[in-house]
Amino acid sequence: MSPLFQAKGMSVRLDGQVVLASVNLSVSPGEIVTIVGPNGSGKSTLLRAIIGAIQPDSGSLDLRPGLRIGYVPQKLHIDPTLPVTVIRFLSLPKAASRSEALRVLGLTGAQSVAARQLSELSGGQLQRVLLARALLAEPELLILDEATQGLDQPGSASFYQLISDIRDDIGCGILMVSHELHVVMASSDRVICLNGHICCEGHPAHVASAPEYRALFGTGTGGALALYRHEHDHNHDHHHEIAE
Amino acid sequence: MNELLDDFLIRATLAGIAVAFAAAPLGCFVVWRRMAYFGDATAHAAILGVALALAFNISVFLGVLTVSILVATLVAQLSGRGFAMDTLLGVMAHASLAIGLVAVSFLSGVRVDLMAFLFGDILAVSSADLAVIWSGALAVLVLLIWRWDALLTATMSPELARAGGLDPDREQLVLSIILAIVVAVALKVVGVILITAMLIIPAAAARPLARTPETMAILAALIAVLSAVGGLQMSLLADTPAGPSIVTIAFCLFILSLIAGNLYRTRS
Numbered sequence: 296m297s298p299l300f301q302a303k304g305m306s307v308r309l310d311g312q313v314v315l316a317s318v319n320l321s322v323s324p325g326e327i328v329t330i331v332g333p334n335g336s337g338k339s340t341l342l343r344a345i346i347g348a349i350q351p352d353s354g355s356l357d358l359r360p361g362l363r364i365g366y367v368p369q370k371l372h373i374d375p376t377l378p379v380t381v382i383r384f385l386s387l388p389k390a391a392s393r394s395e396a397l398r399v400l401g402l403t404g405a406q407s408v409a410a411r412q413l414s415e416l417s418g419g420q421l422q423r424v425l426l427a428r429a430l431l432a433e434p435e436l437l438i439l440d441e442a443t444q445g446l447d448q449p450g451s452a453s454f455y456q457l458i459s460d461i462r463d464d465i466g467c468g469i470l471m472v473s474h475e476l477h478v479v480m481a482s483s484d485r486v487i488c489l490n491g492h493i494c495c496e497g498h499p500a501h502v503a504s505a506p507e508y509r510a511l512f513g514t515g516t517g518g519a520l521a522l523y524r525h526e527h528d529h530n531h532d533h534h535h536e537i538a539e
Numbered sequence: 540m541n542e543l544l545d546d547f548l549i550r551a552t553l554a555g556i557a558v559a560f561a562a563a564p565l566g567c568f569v570v571w572r573r574m575a576y577f578g579d580a581t582a583h584a585a586i587l588g589v590a591l592a593l594a595f596n597i598s599v600f601l602g603v604l605t606v607s608i609l610v611a612t613l614v615a616q617l618s619g620r621g622f623a624m625d626t627l628l629g630v631m632a633h634a635s636l637a638i639g640l641v642a643v644s645f646l647s648g649v650r651v652d653l654m655a656f657l658f659g660d661i662l663a664v665s666s667a668d669l670a671v672i673w674s675g676a677l678a679v680l681v682l683l684i685w686r687w688d689a690l691l692t693a694t695m696s697p698e699l700a701r702a703g704g705l706d707p708d709r710e711q712l713v714l715s716i717i718l719a720i721v722v723a724v725a726l727k728v729v730g731v732i733l734i735t736a737m738l739i740i741p742a743a744a745a746r747p748l749a750r751t752p753e754t755m756a757i758l759a760a761l762i763a764v765l766s767a768v769g770g771l772q773m774s775l776l777a778d779t780p781a782g783p784s785i786v787t788i789a790f791c792l793f794i795l796s797l798i799a800g801n802l803y804r805t806r807s
Binding site: 343346347348364366368369373374377379380383384386387388389390412428 | 570572573688691692695696698703704705743746752
């Protein structure tokens, strides 16, 4: 199948500084690609280029014509002075019908918070609402920017499980950026290690043992950064209830 | 109708209502985006606009509008260049007020009633002023309604706005322009010093009673209208200055709303 988007030798400068240098990257439908990299490695810049917020300076970035992108931002700080219910939030900036809004909230297990104020939600609830919002566009490509920041480890793990289930349900390609290597890698088809350029890429296990990756992230954490592997020899019951 | 407009109190009330409708919904954005100082800077720049308008013999409304837009865009350009926003706005707000006052003193031969510009002169609103004020207020409402969802999205998250194909910087510019129009409209009614009050107090008073941005904006407008009408009546009955009376009533409504909001919360 042809990729959803393809970057070839793409470079981006911001304020004269080269932030990304000759990046080759593509994501196919149904594929989960995770980008890991230290702060300032150009992860967010890469995402912003793909959503069209910035233009590459050289090389090419081709999106499938009319590609529908769903975007889950890094964090959302809603000022408490701004009253807004979850259901109203889902209608911004494009109007969504009530039934449509409830449907996507159902997909992410957040239907019960539909009438709540956005500023009252827990971190996990807010992430599920943001994910639901991204699903409104019926995305072919779902982009997540550090989507699990502020979640504890079980929270992150169940959020990643949810994303992988959604991939299975709607068959979209998924591109996410993360610093949480141990949880992310397990559900990814491909991991890309970024530091201004692509240092190494491949299957999670391959990247974790690559010398370039070790150089960036070190081995100092020893067992704490061991890979988390899914056990597929038993069946999960995937109820996406929100833990209060 | 013309005879009706002959009554200065009717003209003042209509002017007050127009300013209320223009300032209060915009004030919600000022509160949500924490731009109170931004309102101050733009409002204080109005004095410089008055001085220039009188010097070049153009309409005060146009002079104020031009200078306010210039200062608002200048602040937006300078932000994020080594100064914190509140420092930058503090500099701009007070510098433009000071430069404006100095510029006014250079105007020889023109008698300028500074008090009227600083504190407003709503009882002296003419039919021509009224036409300008209502046109400006309607322009503000049209702009706000037209850009509402885009402004709201950009206010919540610039990232989400970008992903939705919007340009948050452009929405910021739209807000700056709306703010400049409000300042130009409100100058005659409440004066430079109290414009920010008309932006923020009704919005703050509406907050405890609202669950969506739209209800907050509508409630803020109603509270502002009530303040304008109530303040003018108070001014008439107690012979108090009109602009400050309007703000005083708005403050009373703010306190009432806080109490009502707390009662509601403890009961539910």
